[in-house]
Amino acid sequence: MALSSNFWIWIAAILTLAIYSFLYKDNPFYKFAEYLLVGISIGYGISVYWHNTIITKVFNPLVYDKNFLVLIPLLLGLLMFSRFFKNVAYLSRIPIAFVVGAGTGLSVPSSFEFLFKQVYATMPTKLDIGIIIIVIGVISTLIYFFFSLEHKGFVGRVSRVGITFIMVAFGAAFGYTIMARVSLFIGRIQFLLSDWLGIIK
Amino acid sequence: MLKGKGIPVFITFIVGTIMIFSFFIPHKPFGDLEKISLNWYSIIAGFTMLLGVDSLIGMHYRKITRRTGNWGYSIVLIAGFTGTVVIGIIETIRLGTAFNEASYFTYIYNYFIVPLQSTMFSLLAFFIASAAYRAFRARNFDATLLLITAIIVMLGRVPLGEQISPNLPKFTEWIMQVPQMAAKRGIGLGISLGALGVSIRILLGIERSYLS
Amino acid sequence: MKKIFFFILSISLFILIFSQEKPILTFLGEDTPDSIVKNFTIDASDIPNDGGGGIELKWDSPEILKDWFISIIRIDEDGKRVLLTTDIPILSKQVRDVNSEEEPDRVIDSKGYNYWGILSKKFITEELLQILLDTFDFKEGLYSFNDDTFFVLSKTQMVYSKASWFNFLRLAVLISLIIISLTFLYYLNLAKKGKDLYIRKINGLDAVEEAVGRSTEMGKPIMYILGIGYVTDIPTIAGLTILGRVAKKVAEYETKILVPSYDPVVMTTAQEVVKEAFTEAGRPDLYNKNDIMYITQDQFGYAAGVDGMMMREKPGAIFLQGLFFAESLILAETGHSIGAIQISGTTETAQLPFFVAACDYTLIGEEMMAASVYLQKEPMMLGSIAAEDFLKVIIMSILVLGFLLSFLGSGLKIEFFKNLFDILYQALQV
Structure with a gap:
């Protein structure tokens, strides 16, 4: 294998190096790559939105399926533009209120489901040391999140146990992720050494 | 009247309540409401994106014309x-x-x-290393505990760990299944209660800072 | 004459060739072996508690048929045929006819359907499938096709899919929803009546004032990062409510707050929040819409943009409050490298370790949701926190009760408690 003669591979490789240069310090190459990524990704995002939203979710249902229900979000979307005009800018609260309402409304039942699932999973169906530790861990962690009691005395000691469990869990999640992140880096190095420089196969 | 917060808070309450009840009603149109509302969100967001582009491009356009930054x-x-x-x-x-x-x-x-x-x-490969190094230097009980668990779990998941001790992968598995799981559930329960609290404060209009 | 002869010859050759190519489907009679017919019927029924888009088919799997396969064709009341499944082992005993909304041939609410089962010892061929779906005259009996025999059996009753008005599987959730709503209302009412409600110290939130103050002293702006959530996400909403309190402090200190955003709706909402906070603090003149700007709706593009902004604007304090995924550590480490005081918070348990390692203060899960209450301390808001705590007590009691019942039931083998435990366990299943 030899040095790539593909113009596009060269672009990808140069941009890769430009981002890595940030590890040394903020510099013109990184700035170039950063501004380019922001510019291109928003251009790409707008195009995707045009295709997936305006065409697929508004134009097609309206014109072909005669689904006039989409006029409601269309109107709500247009109300957002009221922000361009000072005297009617307050109208943009209506779509925000709608969206926040839908979001909070949907989250309530899903929070419940989650709650039930967690309690269900913690029920000690069999008795062993692991399950005892789990029950202690769950309860002490919950005590840590207790807000209306001062964390001193007995409550303070239990919440201390809770935070110990939390730190062990964070450490475990941390350690669990390290190798995955390293393999991302190896992936990029492989691209540079094999696709671009052709040093390794 | 539209200028006040009354109407938006009312809209939030009505929309939110309908969404909650639709969870229990599979029949049309309630059963489809979740999908419809997500669909609508993307339409509203699509339009709002123009505001975003206006904000971003406007800022950079001003920088260019004023030759600043x-x-x-x-x-x-x-x-x-x-x-x-x-x-x-x-x-x-x-x-x-x-x-x-x-x-x-x-x-x-x-x-x-x-x-x-x-x-x-x-870049995370480097950042995760520097974050670990910082935890190493912190020298307080919590940071040390975090770091030690991290090292054990990391070693337990690579072949080297098995060579150090065949029990290491088993111990790692135990950490993931028992103490990790316990804390994760506790945090998760707290989060869902917290989310309920936020939702109720918003639906009842107690929290309305998101509407000016 | 020669021409006519040649013509007839080619026609007959033509017929001969095609008649040989054409597979032969023969009806061998209605008399299928009793051992098979008697043992096999398909039972179709509406799936309860759904939106009317599902039918469930069940059948027994007698020993004699254990090596057989079944293919099922659905015929609706208008005669339209749709293939449900081919060649699944009889042993699987059931199949569900449920499809996504996008599928034009899905089961529709209150339309009638029949199902036909085709039993075969071998996989049925594409050719046969086409015939079954196009022209085949469905009738129970034994058939042969290219020397393979198969049975067409068991037309089901006409079955209608029904949409339910209530999902009974979620009854437990509804009951607890009512209980929890009442709990919240009770505590809100208590707060209204003026009962003093306490909230414990939350590490990190007392540092908000210090962070904003120090940043102002150094002449540096404050940066507030809401992560990559949408306005429909509760953590993002919580982040926005904290933003309101922080922005008020910022206005009081007459400094600047930068809010780079990922989602345009979040950006617009953040602008409202900051504007309101500045007005409340009596400094609407300091509010600059352009400080709350859009970056891009691309996870790592956003991370790159915010990183760059940190390097150049050198904020003295950085708040990371909202929904964060893999970009969390990229942002937090860069923020740390420029020496900013960092106060982070998220509900993403996978990202919390990185915040804990890289930030000065981290609000863990529920702490972040409660932060806006802590910073405002209005009675009604404190009431909702007290309600959350009461629910924690209920959850802990259920866990302890479960543990005791399990100990008495499974540990000491007392049947009565074991039954109680099973009842509790069942009730929690949703």
Whole structure:
């Protein structure tokens, strides 16, 4: 294998190096790559939105399926533009209120489901040391999140146990992720050494 | 009247309540409400995106005209944005859809966006190391505990760990299944209660800072 | 004459060739072996508690048929045929006819359907499938096709899919929803009546004032990062409510707050929040819409943009409050490298370790949701926190009760408690 003669591979490789240069310090190459990524990704995002939203979710249902229900979000979307005009800018609260309402409304039942699932999973169906530790861990962690009691005395000691469990869990999640992140880096190095420089196969 | 917060708070309450009840009613139209509302959100967000683009491009346009800050790079940003949109339009006309494999629009995605994204992502390999180093220096009980668990779990998941002691992978598994699981459940229960609290404060209009 | 002869010859050759190519489907009779017919019927029924888009088919799997396969064709009341499944082992005993909304041939609410089962010892061929779906005259019996025999059996009753008005599987959730709503209302009412409600110290939130103050002293702006969530996400909403309190402090200190955003709706909402906070603090003149700007809706593009902004604007304090994924550590480490005081918070348990390692203060999960209450301390808001705590007590009691019942039931083998435990366990299943 030899040095790539593909113009596009060269672009990808140069941009890769430009981002890595940030590890040394903020510099013109990184700035170039950063501004380019922001510019291109928003251009790409707008195009995707045009295709997936305006065409697929508004134009097609309206014109072909005669689904006039989409006029409601269309109107709500247009109300957002009221922000361009000072005297009617307050109208943009209506779509925000709608969206926040839908979001909070949907989250309530899903929070419940989650709650039930967690309690269900913690029920000690069999008795062993692991399950005892789990029950202690769950309860002490919950005590840590207790807000209306001062964390001193007995409550303070239990919440201390809770935070110990939390730190062990964070450490475990941390350690669990390290190798995955390293393999991302190896992936990029492989691209540079094999696709671009052709040093390794 | 529209200028006050009354109407928006009322809208939030009504929409939210309908969404909650739709969870229990599979019958039309309630059963589809979740999907419909997500669909609507993307339509509203699609329009709002123009506000976002106006904000971003406006800021960089001002930088260029006033020659302030890194205005040279602002040209790169606007060029990148305009170039991508224009190529998208040209390719849509030429090939029917810009998302064709032969389209230059796809090339932009594959050779600009993907390498930039994945390289940004891979920076984490370095950042995770420096964060671990910091935890190592912190020298308080919690940070030490975090770091020791991290090292054990990391070793337990690579072949080296098995060589150090065959019990290490088993111990790692135990940490993940028992103490990790316990804390994760506790945190999760707290989060869902907290989310309920936030939702109720918003639905009842106790929290209305998101509406000015 | 020669021409006519040649013509007839080619026609007959033509017929001969095609008649040989054409597979032969023969009806061998209605008399299928009793051992098979008697043992096999398909039972179709509406799936309860759904939106009317599902029918469930069940059958017994007698020993004699254990090596057989079944293919099922659905015929609706208008005669339209749709293939449900081919060649699944009889042993699987059931199949569900449920499809996504996008599927045009999905089961529709209150339309009638029949199902036909085709039993075969071998996989049925594409050719046969086409015939079954196009022209075949469905009738129970034994058939042969290219020397393979198969049975067409068991037309089901006409079955209608029904949409339910209530999902009974979620009854437990509804009951607890009512209980929890009442709990919240009770505590809100208590707060209204003026009962003093306490909230414990939350590490990190007392540092908000210090962070904003120090940043102002150094002449540096404050940066507030809401992560990559949408306005429909509760953590993002919580982040926005904290933003309101922080922005008020910022206005009081007459400094600047930068809010780079990922989602345009979040950006617009953040602008409202900051504007309101500045007005409340009596400094609407300091509010600059352009400080709350859009970056891009691309996870790592956003990370790159915010990183760059940190390097150049050098904020003295950085708040990371909202929904964060893999970009969390990229942002937090860069923020740390420029020496900013960092106060982070998220509900993403996978990202919390990185915040803990890289930030000065981290609000863990529920702490972040409660932060806006802590910073405002209005009675009604404190009431909702007290309600959350009461629910924690209920959850802990259920866990302890479960543990005791399990100990008495499974540990000491007392049947009565074991039954009680099973009842509790069942009730929690949703």
